[in-house]
Amino acid sequence: MKTLKDYIRNVPDFPKPGIGFKDITTLIGHGEVFHQAVDALAAQFEADKIDKIVGIEARGFIFAAALAYKWKKSFIPVRKPGKLPAKTISEEYDLEYGTDKVEMHQDAIQTGDRILIIDDLMATGGTVQACTRLVEKLGGVVAGIGFLIELTFLNGRSRLTGYPVSSILSFDSE
Ligand code: AMP
Numbered sequence: 001m002k003t004l005k006d007y008i009r010n011v012p013d014f015p016k017p018g019i020g021f022k023d024i025t026t027l028i029g030h031g032e033v034f035h036q037a038v039d040a041l042a043a044q045f046e047a048d049k050i051d052k053i054v055g056i057e058a059r060g061f062i063f064a065a066a067l068a069y070k071w072k073k074s075f076i077p078v079r080k081p082g083k084l085p086a087k088t089i090s091e092e093y094d095l096e097y098g099t100d101k102v103e104m105h106q107d108a109i110q111t112g113d114r115i116l117i118i119d120d121l122m123a124t125g126g127t128v129q130a131c132t133r134l135v136e137k138l139g140g141v142v143a144g145i146g147f148l149i150e151l152t153f154l155n156g157r158s159r160l161t162g163y164p165v166s167s168i169l170s171f172d173s174e
Pocket of ligand 1: 019020022056057058059119120121123124127
């Protein structure tokens, strides 16, 4: 029988040489398997201890929105600079060369909101770490961080000490 992991397509040397891109379109392209993956993510957290779900652009939206729908929770998009129309806050994070930025609407979170952050994949953990800073800047509490996939060899968890982090599938090499 095929496992969830069998539905992830590894695309070597994308977007650049040496990177093994974990393509989720082959998983979400199967309705039953997509459903199973969302339920597996849901099983990692307790819905009644979460107020709102943050999804990270763009593939994080797919899983975060499905969870928000399942649990009838608010969905908050974290986006690349210049995409959100109203007043935003932003956080910068380091890339291999240079920096990048993520943004959130300033009125998306109220003090004390318990936030679950969801993305498709954790590599170095830099993106999600910047998201924890966005949440906390607005007075939110990071109640959990969930991924479908974790690249354990990049040790992203070391940036997320103290947060409850869960992933469904792990890869220990490119
Ligand atoms: P990082 O900030 O290094 O944890 O990178 C995480 C973000 O980059 C996520 O939003 C992923 O979708 C994307 N990403 C990084 N590495 C890969 C990979 N090997 N395959 C697919 N997506 C990746």
